[in-house]
């Protein structure tokens with residue numbers, strides 16, 4: 069496996085230099101000892117207070133990943149540091165440069181880990197690329213001294229201080245997630261739920277926002293079981309990794325406030341159905357969830373950067389203009405450019421999701 073690390077963090081070194089400069093007149097041995105102690109102290113401090121966020125992106129998602137990252141930084145307190153890992157399923161070096169240029173490196177470390185062709189043996193449907201399964205590799209790929217990580221899809225915008233999500237106590241749960249707004253129960257999303265003895269009314273989660281308890285995943289090696297489940301050719305595999313995780317980890321996760329993954333639908337009628345389902349579950353709170361989400365997740369194939377009349381495109385462009393793609397718009401020429409190859413292609417890549 070090739071590990072392509074682009075580690076741009078220099079925050080630690082700066083802190084150490086500042087602290088040591090006044091001691092220049094003292095002997096070298098004393099300085100070196102002090103440096104060692106400081107390094108240990110700063111390292112421990114880092115682990116506790118820096119938020120770790122993981123994205124998975126191929127080249128189609130290079131721009132959206134930069135937009136999502138900027139949306140996080142926009143709402144974090146200015147002194148809150150972020151440690152970003154991008155599992156890179158084939159981003160070009162030009163786009164890697166643009167992603168790095170988009171991010172305020174004084175507040176954020178950026179690490180790229182190449183994951184191209186890691187899970188090639190999983191059967192794919194027309195709607196998913198292999199990269200959709202890469203979130204299962206997070207506990208294994210991230211440095212072993214990290215205990216927690218927030219996984220985010222890159223078809224979403226963070227509109228709230230993410231440290232609030234980071235600080236939620238996970239207890240012994242393997243992860244935190246939000247119930248799926250469309251497929252709300254196990255019986256709707258898992259065909260073989262009886263085989264696994266799962267109560268049919270148990271909540272089914274959406275895998276776009278996940279807070280991972282990395283230690284739990286590593287000690288049980290549950291990721292291998294999930295990947296094995298996905299490898300088996302099945303008559304019906306409804307929703308890829310989301311189905312596999314809902315099946316094998318059904319009683320190992322804790323439900324979050326739905327504002328942390330407000331699943332938005334593009335069509336007016338579909339969005340109304342979405343709201344109706346929310347009202348059924350959350351009553352009066354549903355309006356607040358819909359209007360004031362902490363994370364807005366564009367769950368359908370028509371993403372704001374791919375659909376001319378997307379109702380949220382203004383909000384999306386507001387964050388896009390904070391990136392190196394500033395000024396980019398899905399205009400009539402891009403509509404044509406996108407549609408032409410699809411007319412000739414048998415299996416259009418642009419329809420696929422991560």
Ligand SMILES: [Mn+2]
Nearest residue numbers: 221223276367
């Ligand atoms: Mn998504």
